[in-house]
Amino acid sequence: MQVTPSRGDRVVVRFRKGPGAPADWRGDPSATLSDVTGILDSESPDLVILRDDERVVVPAALVEAVKVLSDKPVRNSQIRSLEVAAARGWPGIESEMIDGWRARAGGGFTRRANSAVPLEMGARLDSQTMDRLRKWYGARDLPVKIAAVTRLLPGAHVSPADYEINVDVLVAPVGAAASDMSAEVTIDETPSDTWVAAYAGQRSGADDADHAVGAAVVAAVDGGKLGFATVRDADGALVSIGRGAVTTGLGNDVWLGLSALWTAPDRRGEGLGRVVTSALERWGADLGAAQTYLQVETGNTHAREWYRRMGFGLHHSYGYVEYH
Known part of the structure; x- marks a missing residue:
């Protein structure tokens, strides 16, 4: 699946040489294609790439491919x-x-x-x-x-x-999503029935899912800590949730994993998702987490752009393959 880049992504753009094309850095007159690497600043309609202090414009008609890269080299x-x-x-x-x-x-x-x-x-x-x-x-x-x-x-x-x-696996320093919006967020060690119902309800085919199985899956952790964030309205109805998991990697580096971020449809656009994310980051920081990660489907451009605005960048990617 081709990744749709978002403004701020580090990308490499492959383009055809010709009238209007950027200069070919290789200086090879026989080459028909070239590329430019940098930060995507605009994509409407031509691509504008920021490379150091240079602004490179690649006409849309000449673009062959765009690949999103990790924000910085990753081993x-x-x-x-x-x-x-x-x-x-x-x-x-x-x-x-x-x-x-x-x-x-x-x-x-x-x-x-x-x-x-x-x-x-x-x-x-x-x-x-x-x-x-x-x-x-x-x-x-x-x-x-x-x-x-x-x-x-x-x-x-x-x-x-x-x-x-x-x-895509996106990462950011803990605290990148800081929010000053006034909203009460409670963080519990276990998910409530309404929390699980809200998470399961947003999933495709959730009507057939066993509520108890879903509760067991979200409440599972291996050697770490879980936090289940909840925001309720004045009547006590749940309007936004999120799950945090603090665990360690191979070198005992402490990570905060974010998942199950959801806001009621009629409350979206109010900043509640960022409030929940920020609260979970403060919770994770208290447990020693220095970096935050989350997973988002490559085709979910809206979510990728939202996370990008909060300071998240690409770390690496993976794909699911099923064998029958």
């Missing part, structure tokens, strides 16, 4: 460490390490809680590993679903063309 070890923290923050109801993969099962509730993610160096998706994953998931009446994390798997093992969903 494989950093990707792996964050994925370890994220798996601890959303482990499903049960999990097991299988050939370097963390297989998670959660009664079919959410992709994350019912997928395997490669966490150990050398994790592969060869026939032996696939057989073991099929056996594990088959025993739980679930299909094999994997989270193919960028750069943590051999490229020949999983094709991006097979991804059913692409996901």
Whole structure:
């Protein structure tokens, strides 16, 4: 799936050379294509890229491809460490390490809680590993679903063309979403029934979901702390929620994971989502978290732009692949 970039994203733009095109930095007269890397400043209709002190305009008619890059170079070890923290923050109801993969099962509730993610160096998706994953998931009446994390798997093992969903992992320093809006946010260690109902109600196919299974999935954590944020109106009705998970990565780096951010449709645009995010960041900071992460589907441009405005940038990506 092609990522739709947002203003402020670090991108590389591939373009055709010709009248109106930027200068070709390689200086190769035989080349028909060139590229420019920088911060996207505008995309209506031509692309404006900020590169150091230079403003580069790429005519829309010449653009061949746009790729969103991480905000700054990220090492494989950093990707792996964050994925370890994220798996601890959303482990499903049960999990097991299988050939370097963390297989998670959660009664079919959410992709994350019912997928395997490669966490150990050398994790592969060869026939032996696939057989073991099929056996594990088959025993739980679930299909094999994997989270193919960028750069943590051999490229020949999983094709991006097979991804059913692409996901961006966005990060920001704790406190980036600071809000001065006056709204009371309560943070509890366990989710209330109304909290779970609000989260389950926004999910596709939630009518068929077992409420108890959903409650067990969101309340699960591996060696960390959970916080369930709630905002209610003057009548006590729930109007906004969010979930925070403070867990550690490989080097004992402490991460705050945000998920289940939701605001009632008739209260959107009031800043409640930012208030909940800010409250969870303060809660996470008190527990030692220095960085915040969250996952958002690549095609959800509205959400990506909202997070970008709060200071979140791309760390890495992954795609879900299901095997029947």
